[in-house]
Amino acid sequence: MSRDLITGGLGYVGSNLAKRLLDNGEEVVIFDIWPSSKSIESFKSDVQVIQGHLGNMAEVLNAVQANDIDCIYHLGAMITMPAEANPWSAYNTNANGTYHILEAARLFNVESVIFPSGIVNYGREAPEVITDDTFQSNPSQMYAVTKIFGERLGEYYHHKFGVNFRCVRFPAICGPGRREGLAAYASLMVHETAKGRPCQLPIDEKTQMPFLYIKDAVRCLTSLMNADEGNLSRRVYNIDGFSVPAKEMADTVLKYIPDARIEFLADQNMVKLANDMPNKMDATKAREDWGWETEYDWDKVVQDFIAEVKAHPDFYK
Ligand SMILES: NC(=O)c1ccc[n+]([C@@H]2O[C@H](COP(=O)([O-])OP(=O)(O)OC[C@H]3O[C@@H](n4cnc5c(N)ncnc54)[C@H](O)[C@@H]3O)[C@@H](O)[C@H]2O)c1
Known part of the structure; x- marks a missing residue:
């Protein structure tokens, strides 16, 4: 049985993921800025919630070390509108938060870090169809700036320190x-x-x-987590819907x-x-490498x- 940490586990994707991991028989620890939320009402006695700030390195390191975490789903973030309302706080949560998570993974030998990036990274000049290698140009929002940073920092921690960073670029989730x-x-x-x-x-x-439907989104995160390392030709994959x-x-x-x-x-x-x-994401590589299919x-x-x-x-x- 794996012990998973979900940052942002009280949020929309995080709470749906927590439910799925519990259904799969895994142990779930949630790290969130809030102490609880209605989103986990039906299973709150089955998860441990740690209230903490992703921008506080000691809180992040402590949550990972003290709970003997195997895998981190790093979903905690300030997303589009709140991030634009307070870009300084969004930088601290999203950019510093991802750095803190990757450091925790490096220091405490966490088996894998799963990170969701997204379609928001593509600016106005982007082509209609986004491939894995489409250039992420001129992001106009702090949210996108920090997501692109997270992708690049995760790749760096992978090649420099061997941290098993894996990332998906999601379309909008419904x-x-x-x-x-x-x-x-x-x-x-x-x-x-x-x-x-x-x-x-x-x-x-x-x-x-x-x-992308929420059920496909959480299945996508667990599928990438479970994918054979030998089949992965890259660390960041586009996901279609x-x-x-x-x-x-x-x-x-x-x-x-x-x-x-x-x-x-x-x-x-x-x-x-x-x-x-952009109108369309091309997920050819996710399909080829780890069998991704939109259901x-x-x-x-x-x-x-x-x-x-x-x-x-x-x-x-
Ligand atoms: N929803 C989408 O359409 C979509 C698309 C692409 C990528 N993503 C990514 O998926 C992840 C989850 O998105 P969501 O839609 O569930 O967002 P959400 O806003 O519902 O959840 C984010 C969670 O992060 C927590 N959080 C915020 N600041 C924090 C901090 N400083 N410390 C600890 N926790 C903090 C919030 O309390 C919340 O529970 C995000 O990383 C987002 O960028 C979402």
Whole structure:
């Protein structure tokens, strides 16, 4: 049995990952800036939560050493909007935090460090399809600056010190419970209508960006963790998902919720931000090296999402 540390384990991806690791019979320790959260309500007695700040090196080193950690899923971060609101704090959490995690892994011989980077790293000049080697040019946000830094620092710790750093670049993640940020429109159009509420989206019908369902995202992280080292030709892998215009996404929701009321009320700032995102991620290397396959296309997402919301009405309000 492996003892896993999830930084940011109270967050959206982290709490879903914690649940999956527990289901797989692993021991889970969460390191987060908060003491607890509703996100782990159903399994909080099965995990240990350490309250700490990623920017505080001693707290990070102590959490790893004192708990005899085998593997670190380093998910803790200040993401897009909070990072832009306070870039200094985002630098400390994201850049220094990743440095502290890699030092902990080096000093205490942690078996592997899994790190999620993302599509946000690609600026306006990026091509429509992002390959593993597409240049990550001119990031306009502190969040992206620190994600690119994390990728490069992880590669350095791998070649210099042999730290088993492995990284994925995710598209935007959607699923039940995801309600904030630019990419939340995909989740909101299912969530709100499954709850019988009307849904107004701040984007237009042509808006399109790549998404990955939360269940695929957590499976992706554990698959990369379990991949044979001998098969890995690189440390950082692009992950694909699906990419469908918003109108087609809404039509799929209507197929399963015929009385759904979805309205496009475009906010031109949001539309512009969405249009600046690349349309597609190419995950050829992840497929070749460790057998990555997206399981959920949008049609399958909608069906599973509706079932989840209906199965847990008090959790998904
Ligand atoms: N959600 C996406 O679409 C997406 C896409 C690509 C990559 N990622 C990456 O996946 C990871 C998780 O994303 P998420 O969507 O779950 O975000 P989230 O905001 O829901 O979770 C982040 C967690 O980090 C914690 N945290 C923040 N500052 C901290 C600090 N100083 N010390 C300790 N903990 C701190 C927060 O409390 C939160 O629980 C992030 O690293 C993010 O960059 C997410």
